[in-house]
Amino acid sequence: MFFASRTRRGRDRYLAWKMASLFVGIGVGLVGISLESAMIVNIAIGVILTGIALRLLPRDRASSAESNRRIDE
8 A cells, every 4th residue: 555655855846847837838739739739748758757757856855854854843
């Protein structure tokens, strides 16, 4: 069985990039759908997949250690 960890993992430096790629991808996708252009829709899918790939980048571990110390005190 899978149990999700509720501990803080640190600040996500790439959150703004992830959100921007999501919204840009959605916008480009809607334009591609309205123009009925498969190429534009494929570009939108690529932008969204880039945002998903950003999940693989490491988080900031230093702030995680500080937040754990503050919680314990």
